[in-house]
Amino acid sequence: MTVLQWDQVGERLYETGVDHGVLYIPDSLGDYINGYAWNGLTTVTESPSGAESSPQYADNIKYLNLVSAEEFGATIEAFTYPEEFAQCDGTAIPEAGIAIGQQSRKQFGLSYRTQIGNDLDGTDHGYKLHLIYGATAAPSEKAYATINDSPEAIAFSWEVTTTPVGVPGFKPTAQLVIDSTKVTAARLSDIEDILYGDVGVDARLPLPAEVLSLFTGSTVAVNMVGANAPAYDDPTDVVTLPPVTGVQWKINGVNKAPGAQPALTAGQTSYVTAHALPGYRLTGDDDWTYAF
């Protein structure tokens, strides 16, 4: 048995800061493709709720304690927001520069990074990557005030509620946190390539199952350049998707099986994306656009 020690050198940990905000818009299948950098992020306040106890009495004693489900909510504060967030904030943009309010609100995903510091390394000790799923922003006020003798940018704020997504072996969740001081550098690099994008590969938010497979097992890199890339036959306007292990193809957001696709017709555009299945990760490229 060892005696407990407190505040040892290198163990005076703390957390601070927030940066590297990324907004992810889900496609029609719920996959969070297309990440957009969220500039000017000032605060993310995590506000879990629920988990309230409901004591039950019997036999003149407290017989059991039922606990309600826990929900994840948050408040995002920032000086600005990505243009793509408008659809999540009830704003439709039918034409560039035209915004129509009071529209339906689209769900979104979010990732952000917070620093971990200690007494030796300061705030460079490590960081946490926070992944948020199924978020819905509530209407919020925007107080536009006159310019005065103290210049201040407007601080936008959004209350966010979430709908949990499934996690194999666990209860559904809307929040997943990755601690850089606890995972291997190689795996951390892999997840950051997915979250922030890489050369030829767009940023996206992997679902919890994919994140877990990334960290619990070895992932296979699939190079999507060359024979693994889609082929487009100009004379026939046919896109052919090659069979690639570990890849789910989508055209315009809809799952497609490998093989020749129906020929494009006049005015049609085919936006082909490749998505890594759990246990795989893509390199080189992951989207292609073909127009008739």
Add this chain to the structure above:
Amino acid sequence: MAPRLQLQSLLETITPRVYFQPPTNITIEYPCIIYERSSSKSEHADNTAYRYTKRYQVTAIDRNPDGPLHDKLAVLPLSDFDRFFTADGLNHDVFNIFF
């Protein structure tokens, strides 16, 4: 044009005699405006200084206590009147201006 030079141009629309942090060996003519860097204001986001604004202390000096410089400086955006004092028979109006 750098913001400071823009401020110089703006102040020169009020009076042609505008001096930025003048050395002690020049002869100052009145009425005039003398201004200098005083502080700055930062707003932080993304773990960095996201927005940064410099503040200048702008002093209008005039022998005439009812001269027009005070009123013209007071209506500038981000202008805040700080104090008034007299020295050597000259009237000083001190403003803080973010620019």
